[in-house]
Amino acid sequence: xxxxxxxxxxxxxxxxxxxxxxxxxxxxxxxxxxxxxxxxxxxxxxxxxxxxxxxxxxxxxxxxxxxxxxxxxxxxxxxxxxxxxxxxxxxxxxxxxxxxxxxxxxxxxxxxxxxxxxxxxxxxxxxxxxxxxxxxxxxxxxxxxxxxxxxxxxxxxxxxxxxxxxxxxxxxxxxxxxxxxxxxxxxxxxxxxxxxxxxxxxxxxxxxxxxxxxxxxxxxxxxxxxxxxxxxxxxxxxxxxxxxxxxxxxxxxxxxxxxxxxxxxxxxxxxxxxxxxxxxxxxxxxxxxxxxxxxxxxxx
Amino acid sequence: xxxxxxxxxxxxxxxxxxxxxxxxxxxxxxxxxxxxxxxxxxxxxxxxxxxxxxxxxxxxxxxxxxxxxxxxxxxxxxxxxxxxxxxxxxxxxxxxxxxxxxxxxxxxxxxxxxxxxxxxxxxxxxxxxxxxxxxxxxxxxxxxxxxxxxxxxxxxxxxxxxxxxxxxxxxxxxxxxxxxxxxxxxxxxxxxxxxxxxxxxxxxxxxxxxxxxxxxxxxxxxxxxxxxxxxxxxxxxxxxxxxxxxxxxxxxxxxxxxxxxxxxxxxxxxxxxxxx
Numbered sequence: 001x002x003x004x005x006x007x008x009x010x011x012x013x014x015x016x017x018x019x020x021x022x023x024x025x026x027x028x029x030x031x032x033x034x035x036x037x038x039x040x041x042x043x044x045x046x047x048x049x050x051x052x053x054x055x056x057x058x059x060x061x062x063x064x065x066x067x068x069x070x071x072x073x074x075x076x077x078x079x080x081x082x083x084x085x086x087x088x089x090x091x092x093x094x095x096x097x098x099x100x101x102x103x104x105x106x107x108x109x110x111x112x113x114x115x116x117x118x119x120x121x122x123x124x125x126x127x128x129x130x131x132x133x134x135x136x137x138x139x140x141x142x143x144x145x146x147x148x149x150x151x152x153x154x155x156x157x158x159x160x161x162x163x164x165x166x167x168x169x170x171x172x173x174x175x176x177x178x179x180x181x182x183x184x185x186x187x188x189x190x191x192x193x194x195x196x197x198x199x200x201x202x203x204x205x206x207x208x209x210x211x212x213x214x215x216x217x218x219x220x221x222x223x224x225x226x227x228x229x230x231x232x233x234x235x236x237x238x239x240x241x242x243x244x245x246x247x248x249x250x251x252x253x254x255x256x257x258x259x260x261x262x263x264x265x266x267x268x269x270x271x272x273x274x275x276x277x278x279x280x281x282x283x284x285x286x287x288x289x290x291x292x293x294x295x296x297x298x299x300x
Numbered sequence: 301x302x303x304x305x306x307x308x309x310x311x312x313x314x315x316x317x318x319x320x321x322x323x324x325x326x327x328x329x330x331x332x333x334x335x336x337x338x339x340x341x342x343x344x345x346x347x348x349x350x351x352x353x354x355x356x357x358x359x360x361x362x363x364x365x366x367x368x369x370x371x372x373x374x375x376x377x378x379x380x381x382x383x384x385x386x387x388x389x390x391x392x393x394x395x396x397x398x399x400x401x402x403x404x405x406x407x408x409x410x411x412x413x414x415x416x417x418x419x420x421x422x423x424x425x426x427x428x429x430x431x432x433x434x435x436x437x438x439x440x441x442x443x444x445x446x447x448x449x450x451x452x453x454x455x456x457x458x459x460x461x462x463x464x465x466x467x468x469x470x471x472x473x474x475x476x477x478x479x480x481x482x483x484x485x486x487x488x489x490x491x492x493x494x495x496x497x498x499x500x501x502x503x504x505x506x507x508x509x510x511x512x513x514x515x516x517x518x519x520x521x522x523x524x525x526x527x528x529x530x531x532x533x534x535x536x537x538x539x540x541x542x543x544x545x546x547x548x549x550x551x552x553x554x555x556x557x558x559x560x561x562x563x564x565x566x567x568x569x570x571x572x573x574x575x576x
Contacts (some may be wrong), residue, residue, distance in 0.1 A: 210520050212489040218520040219530050243487050243495040243520060253496055 025053035028128040030119050030153065032059065033091045036134035040164040041095065043292070044132035046171045047162075048104050050199055055104055056128065057095045059088050060111040060118055085110070120156040131161045154267060154295050160192060162294040173200055173261025175237050176294075179207045179251060179285065180266060182224040189266035189296035190228055194235060196294065202261065203237035209250035210243045248285075255289050267295045305333045305405040307396050307430070310368045313411035317441045318372065320569070321409040324439075325381045327449075332381055333403060334372045336365050337388035337395055362387070397433040408438045431544055431572045437469070439571045450478040451538035452514070456528060459485060459501040464508070466543035466573040471508050480514040482535055486527040487520045525566075532568060544572045 029044045031037040041057075048055050063081055075082050092108030099106035111118055123131060135150045154161050176197050180186045197204045206228055208221050221241055229236055238258070244250030254260075265285055285293055306321045308314040318334075325332050338361055369385035376383035384403075388395055400408060412427035427440050453474055457463045474481050483505055485498045495518050502516050515535070521527030531537065 210487075212492040215489040215522070216520065217522060217526075217530075218518070219534070221520070241495075241518075241520065243493065243498070243518060245492070245494065249494075253494075257496070 025051045025129045026056055026127060027051070027053045028056045028058055028119070028123050028126070028131045030058045030060075030131065030133045030149070031095065033095075034134070035167075036164075038134075039167045040132050040134035040162075043162065043164050043168055043171055045099060045102055045104060047130070047132065047199075048099075049102075050171075051129075053129070055096075055099050055106040056122075056126065057092055057099075057106065057108045058111065058119060058122060059092060059109070060113065061085060061088055062114055063112050116152050117156040119153050120158065123157060123159055128159055130159055131157055133161065133163060135163050135165050157295075158297055158299060160196070160294055160296045162292060164292045165290060166292075168292065171200055173202045175203045175205050175260060176200070176262045176264050177205045177207055177255070177258075177260045178228070178264045179209065180228075182206075182208060182221065182228055184227075185298055186266045187227060187231070189298055190231055192296050193264045193266075193294075194231055194233075196264070197232075197235045200262075202235070204232045204235045204264075205237040205258065205260070206232070206239045207251070207254055208241045209247050209254075210241055211246060211250070251285065251289065255291065260289070260291050263289055263291055263293045265293065265295050266298050268298050303331045303333060303403060303405045303407075304328075305335055305396070305400050305403070305408045307335045307337075307408070307410045308372070309336065311411070313441075315411070316443065317409050317411035317439075320439070320441050322376065322379060322381060324407070324409065325376075326379060330382075330406075332376050332383045333399075333405060334369055334376075334383065334385045335388065335396065335399060336369060336386075337390060338362065338365060393429050394433045396430050397435070400434060400436060406436055408434055408436060410438065410440060412440050412442055434572075435574050435576060437571055437573045439569060441569050442567055448538060450480075452482065452536060453479045453539045453541055454482045454484055454528075454532060454535070454537040455505070455541045456484045456486060457505070457543055459483075459498065459505055461504070462575050463543040464504060466575055467505055467508055469573055470541045470571075471510075471512060474509075474512045479512065479539075481509045481512045482514045482531075482537065483509065483516040484528075484531055485518045486524050487518055488522060488524065488527075528566065532566070538568060540566055540568055540570045542570065542572055543575050545575050 027044050027048050029037075029041055031041060044055060047053070061081070061084055063078075088110050092110060096106040096108045109122065111122060113121070115121075119131070122128070131153060133150055133153060150161075150163050154163070176193065178190065178193055180190070193204065206225060208216075208225065210216055210218070210221065218241055225239060229239060240254070242250045242254050244253060255263075263285060304321050304325050306314075306318055308318060321332060324330065338358070365387055369387065373383045373385050386399065388399060390398070392398075396408070399405075408430060410427055410430060427438075431438050431440070453470065455467060455470055457467070471481065473479075483502060485493075485502065487493055487495070487498065498518055506513055506516050517531070519527045519531050521530070528540070532540065
């Protein structure tokens with residue numbers, strides 16, 4: 001399946017408010033118009049204000065047939081889908097209008113592409129610089145689990161993905177916790193973390209979770225951390241190594257003892273099969289904390 | 301501190317211990333006890349004079365030892381230190397500590413040959429033995445004894461409550477001589493503890509150290525020795541203090557005592573405080 005082939009299917013171009021500038025930063029908000037998505041939208045708006053960025057609302061409609069290639073007359077055969085498309089158009093319109101009312105440039109987009117990386121493909125072709133999305137299941141047990149949608153996006157995205165789990169009062173986080181193994185490949189994404197922290201005016205705390213199964217000597221860890229400490233420079237907060245039996249447990253305990261506003265991690269952008277087999281650090285992280293998580297891709 | 305015992309074999313190594321002991325005795329106004337034991341083939345003490353002449357080697361050695369002890373004694377006197385010497389014929393492994401108990405000694409200072417490589421298992425066994433059996437603090441000197449007046453002290457421990465009393469003693473002396481104390485827990489994958497559990501345990505010790513506290517840290521390492529060595533180098537530790545379990549009977553053979561291992565590997569002086 002080539003990219004071009006996919007692009008052809010990426011369909012009914014629905015720009016409510018086309019924009020002419022391509023230089024501007026763009027923030028993508030995949031939305032299903034739920035409360036959860038609404039929380040993410042609010043966060044995205046605040047970040048857009050700080051970045052002077054444009055907002056892209058994105059929704060994907062599941063269609064039974066090759067909807068895009070049907071003509072208008074054929075649409076009438078599928079009244080359900082027609083209804084749904086109308087409804088989504090309306091909701092996207094509302095979202096865009098509301099963003100504009102807040103003084104933000106905004107775009108709405110409806111996609112019929114049902115492939116797993118539709119969101120990230122949109123992000124790529126539209127030069128999106130950050131994705132902000134809600135994660136589903138805000139009740140009971142599910143609270144801690146990352147929705148499969150968010151999971152997929154995190155795994156495929158080539159730009160930072162901010163996952164919002166709860167309604168936030170503000171994005172003026174006092175601190176960002178960067179949890180990492182501090183390998184050399186993490187330096188690149190960490191540069192983005194530092195930029196993001198500066199944008200938000202937050203301090204960066206560094207955390208290494210040491211477990212018996214993947215044990216490192218503390219002086220080795222500290223040596224690895226040095227480059228990160230230097231990069232963080234004036235944004236640096238606390239630096240800590242926590243010993244625990246599992247990564248999730250250590251992280252949870254740390255957040256319990258140190259109020260954390262936002263969690264930042266670097267995630268391997270996985271290609272091909274490994275994506276399915278390798279457990280994602282991001283998922284562990286998101287499953288263990290309530291705070292929003294921003295994942296920065298490690299691009300090879 | 302009233303009496304300091306210095307077991308000596310008159311080697312260079314024992315010399316370092318002697319110098320350190322004199323330094324401490326002078327500051328503390330303590331009495332020095334020089335102790336040497338000689339190995340005798342028979343029950344020497346009950347052999348009468350006539351038989352003694354039939355074992356000329358022993359007689360010779362005895363004379364030599366008495367002479368050396370005399371030299372140490374006069375050296376101590378010349379520095380204004382009260383001094384007692386003792387030659388022992390007791391060959392049992394606990395002879396030194398038995399003497400210490402009988403004489404109401406409050407500190408043992410002794411040298412230990414650095415133990416590297418294969419020799420590790422043979423040398424230094426004297427010091428290890430004393431550490432195992434003594435119910436008073438034992439200060440082990442490895443190298444030239446330049447202990448500053450206020451050495452930086454590292455207390456390495458598992459921070460169980462049973463080590464509290466031993467640590468109180470460390471804190472008391474540290475305060476007296478103006479030393480700073482570092483508290484370190486060595487976390488190894490083999491005996492892994494969660495850091496918040498360790499921190500919890502450390503709290504009481506931090507309280508006791510109060511103003512003398514320099515740092516309380518957890519060091520992750522694969523082996524205790526490397527963790528200690530690394531920390532000591534980075535933090536310029538001059539004296540290592542450890543609480544040591546008294547293990548009587550069988551368990552001693554099965555449970556390797558941390559202090560014993562450490563005594564063998566550290567270049568800096570180590571003071572072992574028995575957990576009573």
